Amino acid sequence: MRIAIVINTSWNIYNFRLNLIKALQALGHEVIAIAPPDAYSARLEAAGCQYVPILMENKGTNPLQDLLLIKRFYKVYKQVQPAVILQYTIKPNIYGTLAAKLAGIPTVNNVSGLGTVFIVRNLVSKVALRLYRLAFRYPEKVFFQNPDDQKLFTDYKLVKPGLTDVLPGSGIDTRQFRPAPVFTRHRPFTFLMIGRILYEKGVVxxxxxxxxxxxxxPDIRCQLLGGFDEAGNVGIKKNLFMAWVNEGAIEYLGTSDDVASCILNSDCVVLPSYREGTPKTLLEAAALGKPIITTNVPGCKETVVNGVNGLLCEVRNATDLAAKMEQIYVLPAKELEKTGAASRQLAVTKFDEQFVINKYLAVIAGITAKANQIK
Structure with missing residues (x-):
């Protein structure tokens, strides 16, 4: 069977869906990666995928302009002729689904996060909700990465409850991401935040x-790993951010293809985001056996059992975040080690990537059986 995976960047497919691709290939499926070109497009081809580029303005918020995407998706889908399309991120989920319906190809959608649609209420978000309601009449299945997002979509009547299911985020490969053999409390003690430099990630x-x-x-290290994204009004301007760095408030690590090493060199991973699907970075931190501090909001709160493998803090509250960071800092080494071990246990029992892969394989098998019945 030919299966297409469609996301807004090749980077996203390679970093978050590669093991799903391998599982599909192991079953004899041909996998087509459809995404805008970037440095990871060639890596997808090296992994055995056929790569098909598509133009997609990831940060565009003009729905009328984005409607042209339907034509682009339709053209690509008719060219590739997949038996099923797996779609992720808002534009493939909306415009790709409408194009797939016109092309007569079944889709499986994944709502991996709501972005600013439910955080900032404006005309664009109202239009986006209507487009979701239109497009989500057609998928065979819509996966959500946490129960709150699933409930939000069903409460707003954007999708029928029977079409939905919840995944443990993107999952994490707990065989690849493993704690250090020997526990170490670093000197100086190091807090690490991983995320794009956006207001909604809680950078401020x-x-x-x-x-x-x-x-x-004074000896505590507070580090941030992530790229700048100054598009629109959601990204923090580089000159402002670098002023904070030069002041000494935080250390900036830039970006890295080896996030695991950065996590292993830290003592606690922090993400004060305003809302997420389920953050991959926190799953990585959990699998690597690190305590986690994150906000008590949908998508983030699922990664922490408060007081067991980390702490939940109030959203948009720097004072509370500082208090929670201090609580982790003053833990004795044995308690810190115990907290990290609890994170690892949570990753293995709740967030292992195989749970995600198995659900996708089951849905694809159902689509195949349905197609065979029609024949």
Whole structure:
């Protein structure tokens, strides 16, 4: 069977869906990767995928302009002729689904996060909700990465409940991501935030909390790993961010293809985001046996059993975040080790990537059986 995977970047497919691709290939399926070209497109081809480029403006918010995407998706889908299309991120989920319906190809959609649609309420978000309601009449299945997002979509009547299911985020390969053989409390103690430099990721709160904490404990290191994204009004301007770095409030690590090493060199991973699907970085931190501090919001709160493998803090509250960071910092080494071990256990029992892969394989098998019945 020919199966297409469609996301808004080749980077996303390679970093988050590669093991799903391998599982499909192991069953004899041909996998087509459809995404805008970037440095990871060639890596997809090296992994045995046929790569098909498509133009997609990831940050565009003009729905009328984006309607042209339907034509582009339709042309690509008719050219590739997959038996089923797996779609991720908002534009493939909406415009790709409408194009697939016109092309007569079944789709499986994944709502991996709501972006600003439910955080910022404006005309664009209202149009997006109507487009979701239109497009989500047609998929064979719509996966969500946490129960809150699933409930939100069904409460808004954007999708029929019977079409939905919940995945444990993108899952994490717990065989690849393993804790260090020997526990180490680093000197200096290091907090690490991983995420794009966006307001909605809680970067401002992390900077303010780090600044306050370092006044009390000057030796603490507070680091941020992630890229700049100054598009629209959601990204923090580089000159402002670098002023915080130059002030000494935080250390900036830039970007890296080896996130695991950065996590292993830290003592606690922090993500004060306003809302997520289920953050892959927190799943990586859990699998690597690190305590987690994150906000008590949909998508983030699923990764922490409060007081067991980390702490939940209030959203948009730097003072509370600083207090939670201090709680982790003052833990004795044995308690810190115990907290990290609980994170690892949660990753293995709840977030292992195989759970995600098995659900996809089951849905694809059902689509195949349905197609055979029609024949």
């Amino acid at each position: 709160e992390f900077v303010e909390a780090s600044r306050a904490l370092k006044q009390k404990y």
